[in-house]
Amino acid sequence: MDFAFSLIRQMRDSLRDLAPVVLVIGFFQLVVIQQPLPTSVDLVDLITGLVFVVIGLTLFIQGLQLGLFPVGEGLAEAFARKGSISWLLLFSFALGFGSTVAEPALIAVAAKASEVVAEGGLIANTPEMQDDFAFKLRMVVAASVGTAVMLGVIRILKGWPLHFMIIGGYVIVLLLTLVAPSEIVGIAYDSGGVTTSTITVPLVTALGVGLATAIKGRNPMLDGFGLIAFASVMPIIFVLAYGLLGI
């Protein structure tokens, strides 16, 4: 009974996320464009697709709250309080890596990127090569988020000031942009934005807040967040470097 109730509440939240998109696009279709849909687009397909999005997002978030979040948060707290430094760092990397691999927004953007790169003739235009590119891109981004979380944890332990590290990250991005192939720049910049999404943020924040509370003299709000800020700069650096080393 409880479960059904929270499922309905989750469904309402998903619908509320989708509503502005549907309203704005609907308004533009009916009032501004006023043309029939092109034959390539089937309205029934669109609507069933949107229903899938709502069902999918509802089940996904509900599932995260039942399974992954409580266990992940418990682990993050346990490692923050007790674990040896090396286990803590290994766990931080693994947590950042694993949660990014399952991030829906990244799956979406990597798929699009592989299509575009194949159509642009940068890789062979076959489904296998596309899948291969998308997979490698996601692994690179996941490794970068893992590294970012690990660095963020070291920062919390050492008490290094956050803004110097972020500015340092930006400077590296700047320098790499000058030398990286220009085809990868857009994909690299965008991959920084997609990692801070549904799964990664709650898990990584739990780790940061757990650490900050366990160490005396740390501010949970400041430190918990710092991990996320790193997680959105590091993918840019890694993907640029990946492009530089050859796709």
Added chain:
Amino acid sequence: MQFVTILFDTLLDIIPIAAIIFGFQYLVIRKKVKRLPQVLVGFLLVLLGLSFFLLGLEQALFPMGNLMAEQLSSESFLPELAENAQRHWSDYYWIYIFAFAIGASTTIAEPSLIAVSIKAGEISGGTINPFMLRISVALGMAFGITLGTWRIVMGLPLQWLVLGAYILVIIQTLRSPKSIIPLAFDSGGVTTSTITVPIIAALGLGLASSIPGRSPVMDGFGMIALACLFPIITVMGYAQLAEWLEKRKPKKETTVSPDC
């Protein structure tokens, strides 16, 4: 049949995080997982949910973003062109309005943003108004996406805009009130939800492939990056403005009081 393939691919996506969580739980921490059946049901729901979402993504979210880009930039929709005249960037004004509307509407009512801004208001002790903070994030997001579409129309290199924004962020970070900085950087992440990212990505790529002279690889990306950066700028800008107004208030009173 298609769903079975997606289900299998999704399973591979979830295995790493499941292996990490259970591996560390049983091998390193060596404690039993509390409420194991519930956790397993949770993972099953994640698997099903992610599969449904990815199905809907291909069937609805990508096509919708692409459709809007194609329709709003098609010759039959754009204003009439005089003979031999070149398209001016302002001809695409409906695209900018659409981008702004999508950016602002998806952000302003975002539940996590509402929660964060109320908290920020409490921490600041009244200098920061939660509603104004939400407006700044939404404006930043909307402006970022609009700038992204304008850049695609113009064919400007993404680097210039991003690096320009970085410099602004760095200067602002050094000068803003310390307590707002985490919040500002956080607000960049809040704006890119799982639903908006695919639509924005498809919009940018659709524009780059339908506007003459643009290529999707070179021009199509960057909308998400700009959508993440500009809320940081507007939130710190708002905090600086709020602080400046706050500082001005007591000064006025002290300069006025001797005259009285």
